[in-house]
Amino acid sequence: MRLLTVVLPTYNESKNIPILIERLTKVLAKIDYEILVVDDNSPDKTYEVVDQIGSKNSRVRCIRRIHERGLSSAVMTGMASSSAKFYAVMDADLQHDEAILPGLLKAVNEEGFDLAVGSRAAEDGSFGEFSRLRRFISWTATMLAKMLLPVNVKDPMSGYFMVSREIFQQAEEKINPLGFKILLEFLGRVPGLKVKEVGYTFRNRVHGETKLSGSVIRNYIVALMDLRFGHLVSPIFVLYCLVGASGIIVYIVTVAIGDSLGMPLIRDVWPAPFNALPSSWLLGFGLSVTNNYVWNNYITFHERRHKSLALLAGFATFFLISLIGLLIQTSVSYLLAATGLFATHAGSGINRAIGITVAVITNYYLNLNFTWRKTRR
Ligand code: GDD
Numbered sequence: 001m002r003l004l005t006v007v008l009p010t011y012n013e014s015k016n017i018p019i020l021i022e023r024l025t026k027v028l029a030k031i032d033y034e035i036l037v038v039d040d041n042s043p044d045k046t047y048e049v050v051d052q053i054g055s056k057n058s059r060v061r062c063i064r065r066i067h068e069r070g071l072s073s074a075v076m077t078g079m080a081s082s083s084a085k086f087y088a089v090m091d092a093d094l095q096h097d098e099a100i101l102p103g104l105l106k107a108v109n110e111e112g113f114d115l116a117v118g119s120r121a122a123e124d125g126s127f128g129e130f131s132r133l134r135r136f137i138s139w140t141a142t143m144l145a146k147m148l149l150p151v152n153v154k155d156p157m158s159g160y161f162m163v164s165r166e167i168f169q170q171a172e173e174k175i176n177p178l179g180f181k182i183l184l185e186f187l188g189r190v191p192g193l194k195v196k197e198v199g200y201t202f203r204n205r206v207h208g209e210t211k212l213s214g215s216v217i218r219n220y221i222v223a224l225m226d227l228r229f230g231h232l233v234s235p236i237f238v239l240y241c242l243v244g245a246s247g248i249i250v251y252i253v254t255v256a257i258g259d260s261l262g263m264p265l266i267r268d269v270w271p272a273p274f275n276a277l278p279s280s281w282l283l284g285f286g287l288s289v290t291n292n293y294v295w296n297n298y299i300t301f302h303e304r305r306h307k308s309l310a311l312l313a314g315f316a317t318f319f320l321i322s323l324i325g326l327l328i329q330t331s332v333s334y335l336l337a338a339t340g341l342f343a344t345h346a347g348s349g350i351n352r353a354i355g356i357t358v359a360v361i362t363n364y365y366l367n368l369n370f371t372w373r374k375t376r377r
C-alpha cells in the first residue's frame with residue numbers, strides 16, 4: 001500500500017500545475033507518494049498538461065471530471081480513488097507552501113495525530129500578502145465556524161491538510177461536498193479528532209485567478225447551518241424564512257412611509273370590501289414580494305436560480321403563490337377566529353401568527369415544487 005497520495009483539485013491551473021509537480025517531486029523525494037490531480041474539465045485544459053506529465057512520470061495521475069464541479073467534491077473524488085495510507089490536500093495554485101508537507105506527514109504518521117493542518121494562523125504561520133478583503137472573509141468565516149461548532153483549530157478555513165484513510169472512511173458518508181470548506185467538514189463530522197497545526201506563509205497567486213465567489217460564500221453559510229442544525233431543520237428552509245422576515249420589514253416600512261405621505265385608498269377600481277384598502281398596502285405587498293423573489297432566487301434557491309427570460313416566468317409564479325399564501329393566511333386566521341379557540345378576532349396576535357406559519361410552510365413547498373422546481377439536465 002502506498003504511503004501518501006497528494007490530492008490536487010484544479011480548475012484552470014495549467015500554468016501552475018507543472019511548477020507545483022516539480023516542487024513536490026523535490027520535497028517528497030524520500031517518500032512513497034503519488035500525485036493525483038482532480039480536474040473538472042478546465043477550459044484551459046489543465047488535464048492535458050497533467051496527462052502529458054503523467055505519461056513520463058508514473059507518480060502523476062489525473063482524473064478528469066466532466067459532470068461534477070466543486071473544490072470539496074473534487075477532493076472527495078480524489079481520496080475515494082486512492083488507497084494510500086494518508087491523503088494530503090493542497091491548492092494547486094502555489095499558494096500553499098509545499099515545504100511543510102514532510103512535517104504534516106510526520107504528525108499523522110509518527111506523532112499520533114489524526115489530522116494535520118497547514119495553518120496560516122498557527123505559530124510560524126502567516127496570511128502573507130492576502131488582501132484585506134480576503135482576510136476579512138476568512139476571519140468572518142472562521143468566527144462563524146467557531147461560534148457554531150466545537151472547533152478549536154486556529155485556521156479551520158485552510159485548504160491544506162493531511163488525513164489518514166481511516167479518518168476519511170469515517171467521514172466519507174457524512175460529508176457535504178459543497179463549496180470550499182472541506183477541512184471544516186472533517187472537523188465537524190468526526191468529533192474528537194487530534195489535530196496538529198503546522199504554520200506556513202500563504203503565498204500570493206501568480207498565475208490564474210481565485211474561484212472564490214459569492215456562491216461559494218452562500219454555500220459556506222448553508223453548509224455551516226447544515227453541520228450545526230441539519231438534524232433539526234433544512235438550511236434552505238431557514239434561508240427561506242429569513243428572506244420572508246426581510247419581506248415583512250420591507251412591507252412594514254413601505255406601508256408606514258406610504259401612510260405618512262397620505263397615500264389614498266383604492267377607491268373605484270376594486271369592488272367592496274377591497275376598495276377600502278389603502279394603496280400603500282398594495283405597494284407594500286408588491287415590494288415585499290419582489291424583495292423576497294430576488295433574495296430567494298439568488299440565495300435560497302441559488303442552484304436552481306432563474307436567469308434572463310426565465311426570471312419573468314419565475315417572478316409571475318412566485319407572485320401567484322404569494323397571493324395564494326395571503327389567501328391561506330387570512331382564511332386560517334378568520335377560521336380560527338370563528339372557532340373562538342384562542343381569540344375571536346382574526347387580527348389578534350395568535351390567530352395571525354398561526355395563519356402566517358401555515359402560509360409560510362405551504363408556500364415553501366409550493367415554491368420548492370413550482371417556482372424553483374428541479375429541472376433535469
Ligand atoms: N477540481 C476543482 N473544481 N478544483 C477547484 C474548483 C472546482 O470547482 N474550484 C477551485 N479549485 C481548485 C483551484 O484550482 C485551486 O487549486 C484550489 O482549488 C483553490 O482554489 P482557489 O480559487 O485558488 O481558492 P482560494 O485561494 O480563493 O481559497 C483558498 O483559501 C481559502 C481560505 O482562505 C482555498 O485553499 C480554500 O480551500 C480556503 O478555504
Ligand code: MN
Nearest residue numbers: 091093095210
Ligand atoms: Mn488560491
